[in-house]
Amino acid sequence: DVKVTQSSRYLVKRTGEKVFLECVQDMDHENMFWYRQDPGLGLRLIYFSYDVKMKEKGDIPEGYSVSREKKERFSLILESASTNQTSMYLCASRSGISGNTIYFGEGSWLTVV
Amino acid sequence: AQSVAQPEDQVNVAEGNPLTVKCTYSVSGNPYLFWYVQYPNRGLQFLLKYITGDNLVKGSYGFEAEFNKSQTSFHLKKPSALVSDSALYFCAVRDNAAGNKLTFGGGTRVLVKP
Helix, strand or coil, X not given: CCCEEXXXXXXXXXXXXXXXXXXXXXXXXXXXXXXXXXXXXXXXXXXXXXXXXXEEEXXXXXXXXXXXXXXXXXXXXXXXXXXXHCEEEEEEEECCCCCCCCEXXXXXXXXXX | CCEEECCCCEEEEECCCCEEECCEEXXXXXXXXXXXXXXXXXXXXXXXXXXXXXXXXXXXXXXXXXXXXXXXXXXXXXXXXXXXXXXXXXXXXXXXXXXXXXXXXXXXXXXXXX
């Protein structure tokens, strides 16, 4: 069965803190994604990676960075958290075969105070 | 650029009645279309997709969707809704000529009343 695991479900961080959100997939997928979900805005792509050490900006990369040192792990980093980054963050992965389904993790609720 | 529109923020339906959730899209090339469902405090679960072939696609939990190229639509349907179908539904599109990016609609909340 497909599994994308986000290690932290609920986090509360202070403004200015550095925040790491970790995601691991066990399907040997080439592509991994980070989205944020906000009411009325749907899901917006922050960054994605199509291979180890490769990354591309999505629609809203400002204030975020990512790291993909191993194929199964894709980390989202908030260098200096701000209150407007309070959101639900969703990690996803997909194989490289065109048309394949994206599979999502359970989400990480981040509150920045 | 690709885009997705879900014109209804919320759909209310009585249990046992047909359910339709609307989705229209815009892409430059040929679309890959997806429907996902999200239950409270959970991630997104895949329901069904259209890649090519038959315009009527059947998916999980009795859902189906019809690809209509002329109307650029991909509406989600279920003949007889259940209370347990109450959730947030997302339509998504990927232009098969535009790489990896999957664009989501804003979501439609479905409320099925007993």
